[in-house]
Amino acid sequence: xxxxxxxxxxxxxxxxxxxxxxxxxxVVPPVTNxxxxxxxxxxxxxxxxxxxxxxxxxxxxxxxxGADTVVMGGGVGPCRFGYYAQVQREILQDLGYxxxxxxxxxxxxxxxxxxxxxxxxxxxxxxxxxxxxxxLAWVKTRLLDEGNRLYRMQAPYILPDxxxxxxxxxxxxxxxxxxxxxxxxKIYSTFTVKINQLRKEVKPKPVLRVKIIGExxxxxxxxxxxxxxxxxxxxxxxxxxxxxMSGWVEEHLFGVFFPHHxxxxxxxxxxxxxxxxxxxxxxxxxxxxxxxxNKYDGVIQVLPFTCMPExxxxxxxxxxxxxxxxPILYLVxxxxxxxxxxxxxxxxxxxxxxxxxxxxxxxxxxM
Amino acid sequence: xxKRLYLxxxxxxxxxxxxxxxxxGDVLEKLYLRSEGNPIKSVQKGLAHLGExxxxxxxxxVGVTGSGRQxxxxxxxxxxxxxxxxxxxxxxxxxxxTVKTIIEIGGQDSxxxxxxxxxxxxFAMNTVCAAGTGSFLDQQAGRxxxxxxxxxxxxxxSKYPVRIAGRCSVFAExxxxxKQQMGYPLEDIxxxxxxxxxxxxxxxxxxxxxxxxxxxxxGGVAANAGIKAAFEKELGFAVxxxxxxxxxxxxxxALLVRESxxxxxxxxxxxxxxxxxxxxxxxxxxxSDCPNHCEVVTVLIGQERISGWGDRCGKWxxxxxxxxx
Numbered sequence: 001x002x003x004x005x006x007x008x009x010x011x012x013x014x015x016x017x018x019x020x021x022x023x024x025x026x027v028v029p030p031v032t033n034x035x036x037x038x039x040x041x042x043x044x045x046x047x048x049x050x051x052x053x054x055x056x057x058x059x060x061x062x063x064x065x066g067a068d069t070v071v072m073g074g075g076v077g078p079c080r081f082g083y084y085a086q087v088q089r090e091i092l093q094d095l096g097y098x099x100x101x102x103x104x105x106x107x108x109x110x111x112x113x114x115x116x117x118x119x120x121x122x123x124x125x126x127x128x129x130x131x132x133x134x135x136l137a138w139v140k141t142r143l144l145d146e147g148n149r150l151y152r153m154q155a156p157y158i159l160p161d162x163x164x165x166x167x168x169x170x171x172x173x174x175x176x177x178x179x180x181x182x183x184x185x186k187i188y189s190t191f192t193v194k195i196n197q198l199r200k201e202v203k204p205k206p207v208l209r210v211k212i213i214g215e216x217x218x219x220x221x222x223x224x225x226x227x228x229x230x231x232x233x234x235x236x237x238x239x240x241x242x243x244x245m246s247g248w249v250e251e252h253l254f255g256v257f258f259p260h261h262x263x264x265x266x267x268x269x270x271x272x273x274x275x276x277x278x279x280x281x282x283x284x285x286x287x288x289x290x291x292x293x294n295k296y297d298g299v300i301q302v303l304p305f306t307c308m309p310e311x312x313x314x315x316x317x318x319x320x321x322x323x324x325x326x327p328i329l330y331l332v333x334x335x336x337x338x339x340x341x342x343x344x345x346x347x348x349x350x351x352x353x354x355x356x357x358x359x360x361x362x363x364x365x366x367m
Numbered sequence: 368x369x370k371r372l373y374l375x376x377x378x379x380x381x382x383x384x385x386x387x388x389x390x391x392g393d394v395l396e397k398l399y400l401r402s403e404g405n406p407i408k409s410v411q412k413g414l415a416h417l418g419e420x421x422x423x424x425x426x427x428x429v430g431v432t433g434s435g436r437q438x439x440x441x442x443x444x445x446x447x448x449x450x451x452x453x454x455x456x457x458x459x460x461x462x463x464x465t466v467k468t469i470i471e472i473g474g475q476d477s478x479x480x481x482x483x484x485x486x487x488x489x490f491a492m493n494t495v496c497a498a499g500t501g502s503f504l505d506q507q508a509g510r511x512x513x514x515x516x517x518x519x520x521x522x523x524x525s526k527y528p529v530r531i532a533g534r535c536s537v538f539a540e541x542x543x544x545x546k547q548q549m550g551y552p553l554e555d556i557x558x559x560x561x562x563x564x565x566x567x568x569x570x571x572x573x574x575x576x577x578x579x580x581x582x583x584x585x586g587g588v589a590a591n592a593g594i595k596a597a598f599e600k601e602l603g604f605a606v607x608x609x610x611x612x613x614x615x616x617x618x619x620x621a622l623l624v625r626e627s628x629x630x631x632x633x634x635x636x637x638x639x640x641x642x643x644x645x646x647x648x649x650x651x652x653x654x655s656d657c658p659n660h661c662e663v664v665t666v667l668i669g670q671e672r673i674s675g676w677g678d679r680c681g682k683w684x685x686x687x688x689x690x691x692x
Contacts, residue, residue, distance in 0.1 A: 162680070318575060327488060327489065328489075340434065341492065344434075344450045344451070344452065344492070345452075345490075345492060347449075347450040347453075348450045348452035348453050348490060349490075351449070351450070351452075351453040351487075352453075352486075352487045352488070352489075352490070355486050355487065356486050356487075356488070359484075359485065359486050
């Protein structure tokens, strides 16, 4: 089996480790690029959301590169993602590709497809090997998430010194290449030492704190959100996000062992949105409330055009924005979005927050 | 006596505007020039116009805004390069401190800026549709064979504006043609178009936002009395058009650079009036110093390579820093 899967931020690093650990050959799709956008939007239905189109583009490029098995996630609830794998399979078959699609539905969606997928993926490996592959993938996922968090906290202070970018880039490369758990932990601790050292060398400066919320794919994939996090780091903004790869795995695959995610979400969102609306709609509301309570300078919601759960959440956000005097920027993106427009909005939003903060500090001083 | 001046430049899609203000923020000179696809030329033309004033007095800072701000900012050696939302907000607030809503419609985009207690709290820009912006109005005036300058006056003559489909500029146009073929009078069609465009703006840009008086209407389209009247009819309160409505972006840039200079007191990095005469060329190439193969754009003033961007490593951007000191 030559296995492929869709990109989503750094997801390819742990997933590649997992499938290779299970004894498969892995075809990582080419990094999402101009052609991925073109292929995806050409063959996808016009009103499917951008993640659907980019996934499809990734699959086509990977199948062209010799993959014969596509592994795709599924979902439950009102978000259309739950049905994407099936539609993508039909489209790819119509295009004449010869492949099998393995569907990793979360346990809530029934176990028929899931058990079939697991059986095929794991049949060649011994239980010990399966366990160590899972462990390796999990360690990589956690370290990537933690590394990103640290980088986003410190980079705005250190930039425009480009060394910090280099260090982060090297860290990602090393995590990708290394397959021994103890070495991985070492790479991570070296990385934290380097970043913290750089931070100590620069003068402290005022930065803003922003929380990124919205649909998970758009939040995690820099290729579709116009490098949102990098852009914020450059503009002197600490970008925080609750949404992460490991968070998703904990909540959606092993929710029984990690009940605090769901509890946090329901608790925070309750005064504004008590129902599950699919996708990350309720998270979006919950994290906006959290940003308000913890006095963030602003919130940026990123969603694909036509995303149903996020539109439901969006209609609630103005109320939270009023209650906490919390500025919110809405970025609705698809393949037609233009970079200049997004950057102008981001820059203006950062100005807005900075001026608001300055006025507030001034008032506090006078009082 | 030598006055201390600030220059603001707004490089937009349709027009390039320059404003000179004094330390109090009063507008001493303003210029509204058509960009005609060559913003560098129009800025040079503008500078030549203002040359006398600038040479006589002391220029303390230059601020640039608009869609061409990066390029022009590098060429001028600007002290401050800002997005047009912040610039328009600043100018609106300075013109009328009681302002709560700023409606700005320019050549190709339209914005809504909400202000509360003296700070910008929210904004929106048109995303999916350019109906109602200056370029579209220009086009329609051309098609109806009237001058864009008369557009507003004609609209105001109408008593019974016809209803025109305004959701999409293409459909608005075909609906307009249809109404023309049906024999409706010109002024009713023009007024109907104004109303359709205002509805489109309020639905697209103003969606879900609280639009309160005092509202300022700025940008080139504010010259159109028909659109202003349509806004007032739809909103139910008077909309003010400030004196310098057509150059508010440039005014904002000048005010912003004034603010930053008053804080830091640094000398201006403006390259000087020699720019009016200089031969300015743009050169783009693929840098092959590393595997990234970045598309680098650089600007040449005379023989001197002053600035570059598009590179990931920062090598060409540093060139700019060394040159401007």
